[in-house]
Every structure is written in C-alpha cells, then in structure tokens.
Amino acid sequence: MKFIAALLQWKYRRPALSKIMRIILGVGGGIAAYKSCDLASKLVQAGHEVFTVMTPSALQFVGPLTFRALTDNPVGVISTDEPMGSLSHVKMARWADLIVIAPLTQNLLARLSLGLSSDLLSLIFQGYTGPSVVAPAMESEMWLSPQTRARLTELQKERALSIVGPHQGRLASGQTGVGRMAEPQEIMNMIWSLTRPKTLQGRVVLVTTGATWEHFDPVRILTNPSTGAVGLNLARELSARGARVILIHGPRIDEPPWPGVEYQEVVSARDMFQAVEARIHEADTMIGAAAVSDFRPVEAFSEKQKKGQIDMLWPMTTNPDIMAEIGAKYHGSKILIGFAAETEKVFSAAIEKMRAKHLDAIVANQVGRHQGFGDSEYEAQIILSEGHSDNLRSSNKDELANHLADLLKFLKPKISSGTNS
Numbered sequence: 001m002k003f004i005a006a007l008l009q010w011k012y013r014r015p016a017l018s019k020i021m022r023i024i025l026g027v028g029g030g031i032a033a034y035k036s037c038d039l040a041s042k043l044v045q046a047g048h049e050v051f052t053v054m055t056p057s058a059l060q061f062v063g064p065l066t067f068r069a070l071t072d073n074p075v076g077v078i079s080t081d082e083p084m085g086s087l088s089h090v091k092m093a094r095w096a097d098l099i100v101i102a103p104l105t106q107n108l109l110a111r112l113s114l115g116l117s118s119d120l121l122s123l124i125f126q127g128y129t130g131p132s133v134v135a136p137a138m139e140s141e142m143w144l145s146p147q148t149r150a151r152l153t154e155l156q157k158e159r160a161l162s163i164v165g166p167h168q169g170r171l172a173s174g175q176t177g178v179g180r181m182a183e184p185q186e187i188m189n190m191i192w193s194l195t196r197p198k199t200l201q202g203r204v205v206l207v208t209t210g211a212t213w214e215h216f217d218p219v220r221i222l223t224n225p226s227t228g229a230v231g232l233n234l235a236r237e238l239s240a241r242g243a244r245v246i247l248i249h250g251p252r253i254d255e256p257p258w259p260g261v262e263y264q265e266v267v268s269a270r271d272m273f274q275a276v277e278a279r280i281h282e283a284d285t286m287i288g289a290a291a292v293s294d295f296r297p298v299e300a301f302s303e304k305q306k307k308g309q310i311d312m313l314w315p316m317t318t319n320p321d322i323m324a325e326i327g328a329k330y331h332g333s334k335i336l337i338g339f340a341a342e343t344e345k346v347f348s349a350a351i352e353k354m355r356a357k358h359l360d361a362i363v364a365n366q367v368g369r370h371q372g373f374g375d376s377e378y379e380a381q382i383i384l385s386e387g388h389s390d391n392l393r394s395s396n397k398d399e400l401a402n403h404l405a406d407l408l409k410f411l412k413p414k415i416s417s418g419t420n421s
Helices: 002-011 033-045 056-060 064-071 088-095 106-114 120-127 140-144 146-158 184-195 229-240 269-282 322-330 346-356 397-408
Strands: 022-027 049-054 098-104 132-136 161-163 167-170 176-180 204-209 214-217 220-222 244-249 261-265 285-288 295-297 316-318 335-342 361-366 380-384 389-391
Touching: 022 033, 022 064, 022 120, 033 049, 033 064, 033 098, 033 184, 049 056, 049 064, 049 120, 088 120, 098 106, 098 120, 098 184, 106 120, 106 146, 132 184, 140 146, 140 176, 146 161, 184 229, 204 229, 204 269, 214 295, 220 295, 229 244, 229 261, 229 397, 244 269, 269 322, 285 322, 322 335, 335 346, 335 397, 346 361, 346 380, 361 397, 380 397
Parallel strands: 022 049, 022 098, 098 132, 132 161, 204 244, 204 285, 244 261, 285 335, 335 361
Antiparallel strands: 167 176, 214 220, 295 316, 361 380, 380 389
16 A cells, blocks of 8 residues: 555656756866856756856956856956955855856866865855866866876865866867866756756666667668657666666667766667666666567678669568566566557557566557657656556656656665566
8 A cells, every 4th residue: 555655646746847056157267168158058048047257367268248148147256356246255155056167177176175265266165065066177187187186086075076077089288188178068967967856876777778770781771760869868867866877779879978877889679688688687677768679680681782682572580579578587576667659559558568578667658640759749658557657648758757767766676686586
C-alpha cells in the first residue's frame, strides 16, 4: 500500500520547473570576456535577473555599456561603484542566488583564493556564501601550474564551487592547448543543473537512445528517423539530479559532453545489445529509449552493390530484443523502463510489451501520422506495472524526462545492482 501511495503521489504531483535565479556575472580580464556577452544574453533570455560586475582589466576587452544593454542593469567595476546604491558590495552579496565568473583568469583566481578585495567583484565574493560557477580561461602553462591547481583546490574546499572547463583549443597566444574557456551554452547547462533537485544521488542509470543502423553494404543501411532527443534529454535530467548515467547511443548523435554522463556509441542492434550486456551490472536502473532496428540483412555485402548487380530481394532476420533479454534476466533486481512506439492501439500494445518483457514501467507514444520521431511535441503515457498511468499528451521531451526522473524517486531496485534475479 505504501508503494501504491508513493506512485499516486508521483502521478498527481505538480511538474517541477527550473528555478529563476538572481545572478551576479563576474567578468575577468581576458580575451574570453567576449564570450561573456553571449552568456549574459542567454542568462537574461532564460529569465534570470543578472547584474554584471567586471574587473578593471576586463574593461580592456569589452565595455560595460554592452553588459548594461544586455542585462538592463547597471554594471559595477571598482569597489566604490554602487550598481545597487550605497554599500552595493554588501547588498549584492546578500541578493545573489548564484555568482558566475567567466572568464576566471589566473590573476583573479589568486586574488579570490587569498581573500583580497581590490575591486567590486572580489569584494562581493568575500561576503557571499552561496554557490558559484567558474569558467577558467588562461594559457596552458598557467592552468597546469601547481600554484593554480592548489588555489583552485583550496577555493573548492571553502566554497560550493562548480568548475566548467577549461577545454583544449586555440588560445590567445596562438598556441593550442588546455585553457580555452567553456562555451556559454556549457556554462548555462551547469547553471541549469544546479536548479534541479538532487533526488537521485547514488543511483546509476543505463540509458539507450538513438537509432541503430543495419548495413546492407558499406553505403546502405536500414534505420529509422529517431534523433535520440528523448534519451539525451533524459540523460541530462538524470545527471543533473545526481545520478551517474551510462548513455549507450546510436551513431551520429552530436551532443556536447554533459557532466556525469558517460557516452558510448554503437552502430547496430547487436552492438547495442553487447554494450548493454557489458555495462548493465554497473547500473541499478535501465531505460531503453533507443529506436532499435527489429530486422537486419542476413548477410551484409562487403562492397557497394551496383544497381545492375542485385535483384533488390534482401533476405532478412530479426535482431535481439534488448529489453526482453534484459527483462528476463534482471527483473526484480533492477528497475527496467521501456518504450513502445506504436501507430495504433497504443495503450494495449504497450501493456502487452511491458508484461512480456518484465518491465516496471513503459512509455507508450503514438508515432506515424506526422508525429513521433524528431518532433518537439510528444504524445505519450507512462504506464506502470500496477496499472497506473500518467497522461503526457501535448507534452514535450523535456517534460517527459522530468516525469521519468520524478518516477525514479519511487521506483527503486529491491536488490543491490549487479545481482541477477
């Protein structure tokens, strides 16, 4: 009864929304400061209230008028500036939900770690007690120096500090190396992650997504229009909530790396099955969102077939049913959630699949008739083995990921992961 009550609580909850925050955007003095203009714009477009505070050296790279225009708020620089009126450094430290510093230069890092307050940004930072996101940007030698590493480590011990980047790329010196500031969207992703409830700490979830390819010859394949968007959104949501995510995906999924997500690319249905079998022991939950090809050619040609060489009759055979195989082996010891993309009798077909494959839940969605694969709108129902369902008609794939992540708070394996039933 307690389990049913928990599921009903999940079913009738209000959808969680991303938190709108009050953000101080700190801009250090480096060439990467030009990216901070795009970041400021993205933050405002996301609904956050933003005040920009620049270091004096940042003024050499971009002007405060740019940030004022982008955020519609005054910009502060020196310690006596008052973008929020008198005692702005005190008011702003108390006002902010989050401080984002991009770029974080080596000089700025040193001053913050030593507690120096030589400008408005460092003065605010010393009085601020909330979470911070920093995006370092500097030459490789600076980033890799023991002093830089020690200062960053010390600052992390003292603060709720999230670090984004730096990455390999072309640097201000013209050299290529580690030290390039993370792109604004990656910083936005980190900020979004901080708004998600950490309800899945300690969980390990294996997710499959995308289409698989079955080759007839080196240039011809049997596949489907799946973009992998459902699984990608789900992996991001689960990771943001604290889970470790193993994402096994089909080819050509172009996704910037997401913190906490381990990516593994496969090609065919058999490749995906082998990858799942190799990694499933690490997970307590599996969500099979991949659009796996049901069929494959009995034999693939090693050379491209010319039009005149073949009679267009291709003997076919069936692929392994990944969720059915995993369900038969692990039901009861792992939480298993599948997907059923159907063109007709969607609900009854999904129920039949869920029971036949020993799943704890299944997402039933209508495809065909210009809906389903590749669409932003998503018509679906989450059906549980107890018979409860959650109707997500006219939803989208972000909301589906949110619903499934909420569900995992209540669906937990009965036995520790790695144990067969």
